[in-house]
Amino acid sequence: MFLLDQNEFFIDPARCIGCQACVQACSECDTHKGHAMIHLEYVDRGQSTQTVPVVCMHCESPTCAEVCPADAIKKTEDGVVQSARKPRCVACNNCVLACPFGVPKMITDFELMMKCDLCYDRTSAGKKPMCATVCPSGALFYGPRPEIDQLRPRSKPMNQFQFGRQTITTKVHMMAPTGPVKAQYLDVTEVMNENGPRQRIALDILSNLYASEDGV
Amino acid sequence: MSKEKLKANIWAFVVTAILARLITLGSGNLDRFDAALVPYTFATLFAVFGITRRYALWLHRPPTAMYWTRGWKVFLLLLHPRHVGSNAILFLRRLIAHYAFNDFIWRRGRMRWLAHWCIMWGCVIAVAITIPLVCGWIDFRSEADNLEWYRVLVFGYPTVAFPIRSLVGFLTFHGLVWSSFLVIFGVLLALRRRLSDHGAAALQQFGEDLLPLFLLFAISVTGLMLTASYTWMKGYGYDFLAILHAITVIFTLLWLPFGKFFHIFQRSATVGVAFYQDVGKQGEQAKCRRCGNEFASRMHVEDLITVEKQLGYRYEMPDSPVEHYQWICPRCRRALLGLAQGVLWNESQAQG
Numbered sequence: 001m002f003l004l005d006q007n008e009f010f011i012d013p014a015r016c017i018g019c020q021a022c023v024q025a026c027s028e029c030d031t032h033k034g035h036a037m038i039h040l041e042y043v044d045r046g047q048s049t050q051t052v053p054v055v056c057m058h059c060e061s062p063t064c065a066e067v068c069p070a071d072a073i074k075k076t077e078d079g080v081v082q083s084a085r086k087p088r089c090v091a092c093n094n095c096v097l098a099c100p101f102g103v104p105k106m107i108t109d110f111e112l113m114m115k116c117d118l119c120y121d122r123t124s125a126g127k128k129p130m131c132a133t134v135c136p137s138g139a140l141f142y143g144p145r146p147e148i149d150q151l152r153p154r155s156k157p158m159n160q161f162q163f164g165r166q167t168i169t170t171k172v173h174m175m176a177p178t179g180p181v182k183a184q185y186l187d188v189t190e191v192m193n194e195n196g197p198r199q200r201i202a203l204d205i206l207s208n209l210y211a212s213e214d215g216v
Numbered sequence: 217m218s219k220e221k222l223k224a225n226i227w228a229f230v231v232t233a234i235l236a237r238l239i240t241l242g243s244g245n246l247d248r249f250d251a252a253l254v255p256y257t258f259a260t261l262f263a264v265f266g267i268t269r270r271y272a273l274w275l276h277r278p279p280t281a282m283y284w285t286r287g288w289k290v291f292l293l294l295l296h297p298r299h300v301g302s303n304a305i306l307f308l309r310r311l312i313a314h315y316a317f318n319d320f321i322w323r324r325g326r327m328r329w330l331a332h333w334c335i336m337w338g339c340v341i342a343v344a345i346t347i348p349l350v351c352g353w354i355d356f357r358s359e360a361d362n363l364e365w366y367r368v369l370v371f372g373y374p375t376v377a378f379p380i381r382s383l384v385g386f387l388t389f390h391g392l393v394w395s396s397f398l399v400i401f402g403v404l405l406a407l408r409r410r411l412s413d414h415g416a417a418a419l420q421q422f423g424e425d426l427l428p429l430f431l432l433f434a435i436s437v438t439g440l441m442l443t444a445s446y447t448w449m450k451g452y453g454y455d456f457l458a459i460l461h462a463i464t465v466i467f468t469l470l471w472l473p474f475g476k477f478f479h480i481f482q483r484s485a486t487v488g489v490a491f492y493q494d495v496g497k498q499g500e501q502a503k504c505r506r507c508g509n510e511f512a513s514r515m516h517v518e519d520l521i522t523v524e525k526q527l528g529y530r531y532e533m534p535d536s537p538v539e540h541y542q543w544i545c546p547r548c549r550r551a552l553l554g555l556a557q558g559v560l561w562n563e564s565q566a567q568g
Binding site: 012013014016029030031032033039041042043044050051052054063066067068069070071082085086087088090091092093094096097098099100101102103109110111112117120121124125161163164165166174175176177179183186187188189190191192194 | 424524534
């Protein structure tokens, strides 16, 4: 049995299969009932099937909170950046535009910013966040460090991200390869001109299949 | 003391001094001032000092200062003779929908709305009655020729008169009773949600979320007990209840600049933000420098870049045509995260 504060969140987009289970489970969370806060993003829909699940990274110095004119976004003592406090949020969209990870969502009807809060009702009680509970491929993992080290010997957790000249340190970790690559941080802006891996899906894949069968 | 704090203190002192002067003016140099209300008056003055100080410090934060400056510029644009009529109607419509009806809370949840609406209107009615009394701006005097009639003096000037024993008199003199009923009902609804909702229970804090409800409940109940004491119990325990009621009110007044109560003053920004967004939509739009899609107003993005620089963030990308990470739309930011990790794995595999 691990202590609560030994549990950490690890995301590994390379393992994501785009099944949407996390999106469905996220909307079950009691702190944002009916609204999925996780983003399941296609990296390049036209070129690739690659998907990336994006949860709040819970930055040490959260840009969303700093740019909030109403001082509505607070961080708990255990480092979880919360959704905007309902009485204070003025729906200005600053946080949505400023977050380097593109996480906060503006719920226009409610005039309220909502975001992933690490399922605080669950994690503060020692449970896993909804998304990590249902993820079948381990792209979203919540647990103690020794466990992930044991499960993923070829990966190492990384929690520093580079955006231009700005380095952001986060509470949530991303899995990076061990071995030859010695990057201390993930340079997000360096891949600005990259596209998704070329895995173009041939639309005539079935006809090709049948053609080969006919040939046999 | 920092420059900002000094400025905030000066603002707070000036506003408090203006209120103090208004009290002496409105009460005819304290001639019409009710001495029994002195503790409330001083608590009000302290509250005004605290609220103004916190408001001034809040306005000094870079993102708030940006909206404050932009808000006034947008306001001047709205006053353009060609649009002033339609803008005034829109302003009034938003004011009524937002403040009087709390339409946005209605959409968040019906019970939440009912609780907030009752608490809000209860407090508004109570403040509208008590502040003019506490400051000596309003006074009730018997008519010289008919002691059964009261005349209302506002800032010493005689206004309407009404019979004491009438429906108008009954409703007026029990205004605080009606507001107490509204507040108690709203507080009970809010507490019910806070005690039964798992999400709310996980996120709520005592000072921020529960204490304000307890304070409002305490004020309302002790106020009602005062009425019950002098109406049906021949003033039994009145002195004790009066002190207890004063303690709850004074503590609440002093707590106004802190915690949840301060949102009463902060939310005025929503109207300015709405007009800022209107003006932004009509102007040039920012296009994502990766995907080319419009994602916000150019004014908003440029303002954010300024604010981020003021806050010490360095999202500049000097060696790239993108120039600043703020020019990338949120969707592309999420995609880039996956791409960046993928590139690391590709490099790892390539290097063996």
